[in-house]
Amino acid sequence: MEAEESTQDIIIVGAGISGLATALGLHRLGIRSIVLESSENLRATGFAISLYFNAWKAMEALGISENVRSLGDRFQGWVVTPISSGNPPKEMFFPESEEYEVRCVQRKSLLEALAGELPDGTIRFSSKLVHIELFGHYKMVHLSDGTILKTKVLVGCDGVNSVVGKWLGFKNPVKSPRFAILGLTHFPTGHGLGRRFFQFFGNGIRYGFISCDKNTVYWFLTHTSTEIDKKNREKIKQFVVTKIKDLPDNIKSIAETADLDSLVMSRLKYRPPWELLWANIAKDNVCVAGDALHPMTPDIGQGGSSAMEDGVILARCLGEAMKAKNPKGETEDEEESYKRIEDGLKKYVRDRKWRSIDLIATSYTVGFIQQSGWKWLTLFRDKFLSSFLSWLLMKKSHFNCGSLSH
Template identity: 30%
Template sequence: MPQQPRAVVIGGGIAGLAAAAALHRTGRQVTVLERAPSLEPVGAAISLSPNALRALDVLGIGDEIRGLAAWQGDGGLRTPSGRWLTRTNAAAAAERFGGPLVLLHRGTLIDRLAALLPPGAVRTNADASLADPGDDRRPARVTTPDGALEADLVVAADGIHSTVRQALFPAHPGPRYAGFTTWRLVIPVPGAAFASHETWGRGRLWGTHPLKDGRVYAYAAATAPAGRRAADDEKAELLRLFGDWHDPIPAVLAAARPEDVLRHDVHHIAEPPPAYHRGRVALLGDAAHAMPPNLGQGGNQALEDAVVLAHHADDLAAYTAARLPRTTAIARQAVRAARLNLMRSRAGIAMRDTAIAALSRIRPDLLLRSFEGIADWQPPYPAVRAGTGER
């Protein structure tokens, strides 16, 4: 009886767990090595567009995630005074792209992906390093404090500061500061009733969205020097920056505690690596193509990566060919979106807002058009029918 091919995944976030689940479905023995003591995610909520949900359909949990998530789309873009620049419609988005845009807590997605793996597949407190990328004649080798593992395939899902990417491509410049910082929080807001919105100010933006469990997901961004932090606490910083913006932003800030607020500077991979593979090792998710969050596609592209990698696990050059051009284009689009969102010139902002308002009267689907070529992606093989395990 032939030996079952083995895959080792370095990183137990969304990207790594999705890749492990996809590879497990193709008959590989999978081991996930996560250096943290648990799979508890660092972060808040994640927006999943139809392309990511189709990837989850391949894994057999797309409908479950749709049922757990809040549908997005009824809302739009506002100014700090509260004026609507353009409105969006959830039904129109779902019709245009063949499915909804949804929002759920990252922890929920992590739990559902981990449940797709066999018992013992995930090892926490496992700080892994790539010792040998392998080639056509020898397996790849990964070292851990508990010993070395050999594998037919190693998946590097170890994030934006990937040590595996650095080992594969030592001349690559690595991530670059994007010029802005972000805050995120998920909290209950008593009495809150509002439409989802994103609001653009001068070098600042804020978004507020309801979750299905009744809590509110809010995020903010502002241009700032790298590494700067509030002298007191990050809630106080948010109050200084956004406290006089339109409702429901003051109510969200009033309900937040300082410990509810997460802050992270944004870095991205401005120059893609020469390939997403070398030897028997494949880069995936932020390790391959970390991008600014302004299109909400970082995790979505990682889910696409996972199912495409499983499809091309025996031909990693085909994986690179399928993923590098697409993710590079989307990452560059996210950089352009960040520049537009966080513009600082008063004259430029006035022109931007006037143009958006005028164009949206002519084309009500203005915001949706930015997702063309992204949200309509189709996986390379069909979905798994819920409850059957069959395609």
């Protein structure tokens, strides 16, 4: 077993979007943190991410918005179409205002943009958390290689199966009856599909695609079939092609020409929103953020954007707690420091609890309506709800997390 290392002020578990955003926010405030990542490098799972108004506000606070803007084209609007009802498509064109700035970037590129602003040595790869131990006002973080780290603050940004979340008492996320198939398709000479988010629904599926740039398209299909071998990519691809066979040829070609290596199928998971009413989002000097806090179905595209909100707000709350000065200029004892950190995390919980509940509930409801096979709901959706649901998606993005300091 390696010798115990020196005490860290803040340890963040997970180098995903929320973990890196939190670390970068703290860095901008002059506070050092260590990010523990179990993988050997930055994780690229998830393929691409849609960035909405709330994400841009978070990135402005973190100082990376202009860099990330160069990674993806700005969308012009939505097109939402029932697959087989005969109803015309519903279109929504975005105004040029900042509230409607939406871009799609590849997830790895976003992570690299965040990580590239951090000091060398901030991210420690191949560092898997296996156990958390109490040590007075500190936490002892045990890693799989035998390393033991001591920290004043522990932040869990370690995804839906968060070890930190389990320590706080969170249950495992609930498995949705739906599955998602994700893929990237590259068109060497350009796809010519424009800069709008296309979505098709009905017959128990939801299929959509979005342009990352003129050559790359990110696409998805959600469904409820349990008969597909998720390890057989050829069968996954054939399933998608069969489900979208009635769509125009140029749209079908996105799935038909997708590289098999890019295909991934997984069951959708979410945290029941009522669990957050009584859950310990933070306890003592430990908290969770991102998917460790609010895993949700992807139906309003807010997983990544809300994770960046978490990062900015958490960094601000911790910054205020750790940089506050003793008004009398006296040396602060350990108890006072611990109490300030605890109060800072309580403030973070107040800021994030209801926002998280709202996003999880809205996402689940939108997905249920869009993919429902119930005849009466299908008719109502196709005639009246499509435009409302698209508007609702944008409304939930109109959230400003603020700057890193008040």
